[in-house]
Amino acid sequence: MRPRRLSAPVLLLLPAFIVLAAVVLVPLLLSLYSSFTPFRLTRPATFFTFIWFDNYISIFASRDFWWAFGRTVLLLTVALNLEMLLGLGLAMLVEKASRGQRLLRTLMMFPMMFSPILVGFQFKFMFNDNVGVVNNALQSLGLSNSAIPWLIDGGLAFFAISAAEIWSSTSVFAILILAGLLAMPKEPIEAARVDGCTPWQTFRYVTWPFVMPFAYIAMTIRSLDVARAYDIVKIMTDGGPAGRTELLWTLISRTAYGDARMGLANAMAYVSIILSIVFTVYFFRKLAAARVQIGAEW
Amino acid sequence: MATVSLKKLTKRYGNLEIVHGIDLDVADREFIALVGPSGCGKSTTLRMIAGLEEISGGAIEIGGKVVNDLPPRSRNISMVFQSYALYPHMTVRENMGFSLKIASRPQPEIDRRVAEASAILGLDQLLDRRPSQLSGGQRQRVAMGRAIVRDPEVFLFDEPLSNLDAKLRTQMRTEIKKLHAKVNSTVIYVTHDQVEAMTLSDRIVIMRDGYIEQVGTPDEVFRRPATRFVAGFIGSPPMNLVEAEIRDGKVDFGKGETLPLPRQFKGKVSVGQKVVLGLRPDDLYPSGHGIHSGEEEDVHQIELPVSVTEPLGNETLVFTEFTGRDWVSRMLNPRPLKAGDRIKMSFDLSQAHLFDAASGNTLRS
Numbered sequence: 001m002r003p004r005r006l007s008a009p010v011l012l013l014l015p016a017f018i019v020l021a022a023v024v025l026v027p028l029l030l031s032l033y034s035s036f037t038p039f040r041l042t043r044p045a046t047f048f049t050f051i052w053f054d055n056y057i058s059i060f061a062s063r064d065f066w067w068a069f070g071r072t073v074l075l076l077t078v079a080l081n082l083e084m085l086l087g088l089g090l091a092m093l094v095e096k097a098s099r100g101q102r103l104l105r106t107l108m109m110f111p112m113m114f115s116p117i118l119v120g121f122q123f124k125f126m127f128n129d130n131v132g133v134v135n136n137a138l139q140s141l142g143l144s145n146s147a148i149p150w151l152i153d154g155g156l157a158f159f160a161i162s163a164a165e166i167w168s169s170t171s172v173f174a175i176l177i178l179a180g181l182l183a184m185p186k187e188p189i190e191a192a193r194v195d196g197c198t199p200w201q202t203f204r205y206v207t208w209p210f211v212m213p214f215a216y217i218a219m220t221i222r223s224l225d226v227a228r229a230y231d232i233v234k235i236m237t238d239g240g241p242a243g244r245t246e247l248l249w250t251l252i253s254r255t256a257y258g259d260a261r262m263g264l265a266n267a268m269a270y271v272s273i274i275l276s277i278v279f280t281v282y283f284f285r286k287l288a289a290a291r292v293q294i295g296a297e298w
Numbered sequence: 299m300a301t302v303s304l305k306k307l308t309k310r311y312g313n314l315e316i317v318h319g320i321d322l323d324v325a326d327r328e329f330i331a332l333v334g335p336s337g338c339g340k341s342t343t344l345r346m347i348a349g350l351e352e353i354s355g356g357a358i359e360i361g362g363k364v365v366n367d368l369p370p371r372s373r374n375i376s377m378v379f380q381s382y383a384l385y386p387h388m389t390v391r392e393n394m395g396f397s398l399k400i401a402s403r404p405q406p407e408i409d410r411r412v413a414e415a416s417a418i419l420g421l422d423q424l425l426d427r428r429p430s431q432l433s434g435g436q437r438q439r440v441a442m443g444r445a446i447v448r449d450p451e452v453f454l455f456d457e458p459l460s461n462l463d464a465k466l467r468t469q470m471r472t473e474i475k476k477l478h479a480k481v482n483s484t485v486i487y488v489t490h491d492q493v494e495a496m497t498l499s500d501r502i503v504i505m506r507d508g509y510i511e512q513v514g515t516p517d518e519v520f521r522r523p524a525t526r527f528v529a530g531f532i533g534s535p536p537m538n539l540v541e542a543e544i545r546d547g548k549v550d551f552g553k554g555e556t557l558p559l560p561r562q563f564k565g566k567v568s569v570g571q572k573v574v575l576g577l578r579p580d581d582l583y584p585s586g587h588g589i590h591s592g593e594e595e596d597v598h599q600i601e602l603p604v605s606v607t608e609p610l611g612n613e614t615l616v617f618t619e620f621t622g623r624d625w626v627s628r629m630l631n632p633r634p635l636k637a638g639d640r641i642k643m644s645f646d647l648s649q650a651h652l653f654d655a656a657s658g659n660t661l662r663s
Binding site for chain 1: 350
């Protein structure tokens, strides 16, 4: 009897399916399954105890989790808005430069070239209450005569983290918006000037609508970035003091690897991924609408 | 409505001077065309009038008021751009009403004025579309509508028809002419197309390399070009311009080929003077296939070989070889000719032009 042979399309697609299953599907299913177990790395047998939605129920009842969730949303809002404003400002300044624009564009990208871990270390050092340059400057300028506990007070620590996050990633906005400004035809701006617009009105009614899709692309990228923020916080405060700067992913990693409660951590991760999806969908909708608005051909 | 005056208007980019102190007076409600080849400074001049380019020297007056340092929005002008420059994110209605909205006019007034302008331009059906949903001609119309709605003192057009195909261009040209008759305001119109300039304008300003070569009505610049450049630029096909020398009362092209000195230039040239003779294709024709405008005795006939013919239906352009080059002539009621045929050509010298070879200026005066 002749062995049955697989048809060519199946055969050709099979390697891709196998690889995808091995690296994506199986881990995903396993992690989903483990979020329904009290799985602890230290007690492997717990992997096989099925506890239904207990993990999810305890998450929804957990104040720590919701604080971390809220802080992440706050960081997203603060960081994205400020990065947008600063990036827009930077892009518009660089676009005005008639000489050395290439050099400026390169300089603008510098912060993106450093690992977030190093940015975290640098900012931790700068915000150090004893030897940090921030306190030093404030004191030298006579604006403060005490050592401000930047990384020890909860509110200030959040500010310091936002500063590091914004410093390292404003250029994402700046570069995408600059691309938009450079791609923009100049005549509508001139038409607006003739039509009676002040420089502010020209920006408000002509330049901004054109640049908006580019800002939304940056928003989408950065919302995913910030929603998974971990490295800078880990280095600067490690979620401290007393959990006052705990974000979703620092909490999840602490639960998973510190407390070894993998099942619970997986359940948290699934909930927080919803956050990322919500933001991404939101900005994609905005992007699509903005593209239609300017009649973009891309 | 307003007059526009340019006084010693100069534009420099660094050390490079683009416009060299030009003077021009545009009368109220006049339609004036700035025409010239690319790089002659016509668009720069227009943009300076609009306030989109700073001026390096001289003055611009609109309605008797110096506007040198006023921003475009304070000059009471509107401008139509070559690329239409519509706002892509606004509908036709919003595009047209935008300037009024900026000026915080009441909504009913905006609606009324947009409706009036769109009726003039036949845009009523398109008011809720976006520019990306319009054809080139429609976009151009919206750009004009946007200009009309403002009811400005001066309209500035910067090569508005250059991006349209030939057929649409002819059609829009007529519409612009009608439009000017309706809105009856001062228009400054930049084009590199001499036909547009001739058909539309009351007066034409011919520019070259940042200087004004001649200002005159279409008829003047066509019939009495002040310089060799104007003679060559205006008219299609262009005037035959051939270098020669005055010798023995004749225009001598060398190698024994001559034409009699046209009567109108007797006493205005000196023997040995280097000149350029100009003769329009209309004033050179196969004998019996054209009309002479002057006296019979001014028509000089020579038998010449045909090198190429370009039949256009109602007429044929015949290129004949004379003085070592092709002279283009217009043959009315054409009969078939082929290359190499020798035919008798009529030179209507009463219509001939002579320019000084060195300065390029006309010797007519």
